[in-house]
Amino acid sequence: MEMVTHRIKIRAFGMIAEKLGADCLDLDSIPTTEVLRGYLYQQFPELEKMKFGIAINKKLVSGNQPIPNEAEVALLPPFSGG
Amino acid sequence: MEMVTHRIKIRAFGMIAEKLGADCLDLDSIPTTEVLRGYLYQQFPELEKMKFGIAINKKLVSGNQPIPNEAEVALLPPFSGG
């Protein structure tokens, strides 16, 4: 019998991707953006000094937000297009 | 013995030139812009209904202004460049 797991897909960009050493990361048991930040800061302490926003399924969110199962969660450093 | 005459050169543009039937006109004894307007309205009554500015030696003037001898005086209908 398989457990139903809460899986999310992390996508990282710009200097955040560089610090993570990857563009993509599959994680489970990350129910909220606060838990996500805590996990990332623990795994990649350098991130704590960096500014980045979070998008859930391509929408920027602010504050602590629930992360739906199977969500695509993006870590977005300050934009610098144009 | 020649008389010293006060001569000016009139240049007309746009619809003013059309009403005058000419781009250029040499006039004498026109000491001020008020006299010039009076003369033009008398010669070309249609001008009285038309808006036009006057430039003396390529500078727009307003109100009644003296016209120097040998001046180039331009009759400028409303601009419509661009």
Added chain:
Amino acid sequence: MEKHRKPKNIFVEGPISPEKIAKSIANHSSKTDIGGHSIFLGQVRADEKEGGTVQAIVYTAYEDMALEKAFEIREAIFEKYPLTCMHIYHSLGEVKTGEICLFVFTSSKHRKAAIDACEELVERIKKELPIWGKELVDNEKEVWKENT
């Protein structure tokens, strides 16, 4: 070195071609302190007039005065904004509907100066340069334009 700027010709016979615009843009690739260009293009509209549709505008100008005035405007805008470059081209003669009659081009290190300067230039060109457009309507009537 001569620092005094002289009036440049701004007039182009007939319409301004997209290729001329492209060339003007390409000429700026060597100026690597430029971060933003702002361009305004005036295009002749097929407006409906009494008795028909505009087919073209024929432009005439008091050229000497227009060049002096354009120079004065250029100097004032260079004084007001930190621009790297500024170019103004206006058509004389016939420009058909859909063709370009005015090309204003400003470049600066940062976008804000280029954008604001371009907008101010366009307004001043329309208001202050002694240029006249006569609209040719398809019934062979002619209508003098007037900027508001």
Added chain:
Amino acid sequence: MEKHRKPKNIFVEGPISPEKIAKSIANHSSKTDIGGHSIFLGQVRADEKEGGTVQAIVYTAYEDMALEKAFEIREAIFEKYPLTCMHIYHSLGEVKTGEICLFVFTSSKHRKAAIDACEELVERIKKELPIWGKELVDNEKEVWKENT
């Protein structure tokens, strides 16, 4: 007829050429209700950085989100201003100093709408699109840009 607009691709691999800009301008000559075009071009500057001069910027984007957001911005600007056309192009990958990385193009019957819409588009693109530029400095260092 399908009236619903779909997200258009805005991304161009490498620099945006002056020829592409000319072609885009020329494509509008058949739209004879247009009286004014406003264009903004972003060009890569050779800024001085710690240890050297910028040689190029390498752009990456969260493409799906950027296209959705660009679509949302497009719709909002079309709602706000009476525009005939609007085009947005942004480079991905390497763009050298002096080359064009952003091309924003608005057209309207009257100049004011085109100019105001173009300016607002540029601001929103810079602020809201998930695009990142990494500056390549001539000592082989890399510096991530940040819009302010």
